[in-house]
Amino acid sequence: MWTKDNIPDQSGKMIxxxxxxxxxxxxxxxxxxxxGAHVVLACRNLGKANEAIVRIKQSSGAGVLEAAQLDLGDLNSVRRFAETFIKQHLKLDVLINNAGIMIPPATKTVQGFESQFGVNFIGHFALTGYLYPILxxxxxxxxxxxxxxxxxxxxxxxxxxxxxxxYEPMxxxxxxxxxDLILSVELQRRITAKGDGVLSIAAQPGANKxxxxxxMSVHAYKxxxxxxxxxxxxxxxxxPSLYAAVSNEVTGGALYGPDEDGGYRGYPAEATITANALDEDVAKKLWKLAEEVTGLIYPAV
Ligand SMILES: NC(=O)c1ccc[n+]([C@@H]2O[C@H](COP(=O)([O-])OP(=O)(O)OC[C@H]3O[C@@H](n4cnc5c(N)ncnc54)[C@H](OP(=O)(O)O)[C@@H]3O)[C@@H](O)[C@H]2O)c1
Structure with missing residues (x-):
């Protein structure tokens, strides 16, 4: 059973x-x-990021914490965040594309995408692209x-x-x-084809409070x-995110999630990726669309 006690010393890591x-x-x-890592909390609300830092510091840790503003629903914000990060830091060991929204009322991102597709996928595609050179x-x-x-x-x-x-929220x-899963798998395909050393790994957290x-309505939640x-x-x-970020047992292109109850509960293990996420034609089409929308081509040829 892998827990956070298995995390090796992260001193000197920029995440x-x-x-x-x-x-x-x-x-x-x-x-x-x-x-012990240097962690940048990239949040859409800087006040909430700073409050989180106060809460984290109540725990004993040897790391460094930094708050930064990032709204994944606006590609200009994503670009500004990445440009500032690159100006201020010399390296990036791990990027964790974690933020997400689920079944909000019908809204669109600044660039006009349905908000879940725009925030969860397009925003992270752009963030990864801007940061790919430093990674x-x-x-x-x-x-x-x-x-x-x-x-x-x-x-x-x-x-x-x-x-x-x-618009159907779910x-x-x-x-x-x-x-997001296609992004992770297709990115690893492209990294491998190019011969770069970065690993692209997917994680799914199971079912959590x-x-x-x-x-969600009270009824839908129940x-x-x-x-x-x-x-x-x-x-x-x-x-699963921590395992993917620090374990030496992981493979690029794989998915890690809880190992019990079909993936809803348990401790990190490799999960099977189903055919809908492995369709290379869909992946190419999605990638091309994201490149066109963001203007970012990576890994650079
Ligand atoms: N909870 C689960 O059981 C579960 C299951 C499967 C997958 N996941 C995935 O796990 C990830 C984390 O979710 P969670 O359960 O921890 O949800 P959460 O408690 O709602 O946290 C989501 C985080 O994403 C941030 N966020 C939302 N929109 C953003 C934007 N436009 N720009 C930047 N940040 C934004 C939120 O910021 P604000 O606080 O400012 O809104 C919050 O910090 C998501 O990708 C989700 O899809 C969760």
């Missing part, structure tokens, strides 16, 4: 966690701080992208990414989490708990 002020991102940042120049670096069991039911509808047809969440359910069973505390949901 970015998106959405680190709450839930799984908070627990991820906390554990890495306790292990690639850091030996042993990793990119961890959070998916979800919801990806199993996902399908990319290329004709509805800006809600051109309609369907769009499933699509965005499938897109976090603020992700903030847009139904979900009945369907998936007891929810884990977020420290446990953070373990």
């Amino acid at each position: 970015i966690v998106t959405g680190a002020n709450a839930g799984i991102g908070f627990e991820t940042a906390l554990a890495l701080y306790e292990a 690639n120049s850091t030996p042993g670096s990793r990119i961890i992208t959070l998916s979800s069991m919801a990806y199993l039911y996902g399908k990319i509808d290329f004709d509805n990414l800006k809600s051109e047809k309609d 369907r769009e969440y499933q699509q965005s989490k499938l897109a 976090t603020e992700l359910s903030r847009h 139904e979900a708990v009945e369907r998936v069973g007891e929810l884990m505390e977020p420290w446990q949901g953070a373990l």
Whole structure:
């Protein structure tokens, strides 16, 4: 059973966690701080990031904490965050693409995408692209992208990414989490083809008590708990991300998640990736779209 006690000393490691002020991102940042890492909490609300730092510092840790503003729903914000990071830091060991939203009311990102696709996928695609050069120049670096069991039911509808047809909140969440997994797997394919040393790894946290359910009705929440069973505390949901970020047992292109109850509970283990996330034609099409939208081509040829 792998727990945060297995995390090796992270002194000297520079790590970015998106959405680190709450839930799984908070627990991820906390554990890495306790292990001695320099953690950048990249959050859309700087006040919440600073409050999270105060809470993390109540724990005994030898790390360094830094708050930074990042709104994944606005590509200008993503660019500004990355440019500032690159100006201020010489290396990046791990990027953890953790932030996410689930079933919000119908809204769009600044660039016009359905908000879950835009924040969960396009924002992280752009962030990864801007930071790829500094990751690639850091030996042993990793990119961890959070998916979800919801990806199993996902399908990319290329004709509805800006809600051109309609908006179904859970369907769009499933699509965005499938897109995140495709991003992680396709990025590793491209890294391998190019011969770069970065690892791209996916994690899924199982079922956890976090603020992700903030847009669920009480009835829908009860139904979900009945369907998936007891929810884990977020420290446990953070373990797959932590495992992917620090373990020497991981493989690029793989997915790690809890090992029990079909992936909803337990401790980190490699999970099977289903066909919908391994379709290379869909991956190429999605990648091309994201390149066109963001203007970012990576790994650079
Ligand atoms: N909880 C689960 O059981 C579960 C299951 C499967 C997958 N996941 C995945 O795990 C990840 C973390 O979710 P969580 O459960 O920890 O949820 P959470 O408690 O709601 O935390 C989500 C984090 O993402 C941030 N965020 C939202 N929109 C953002 C934006 N536009 N720009 C930057 N940051 C933004 C939130 O910031 P604010 O606080 O400012 O809103 C918050 O820090 C997500 O990718 C989610 O899909 C969670």
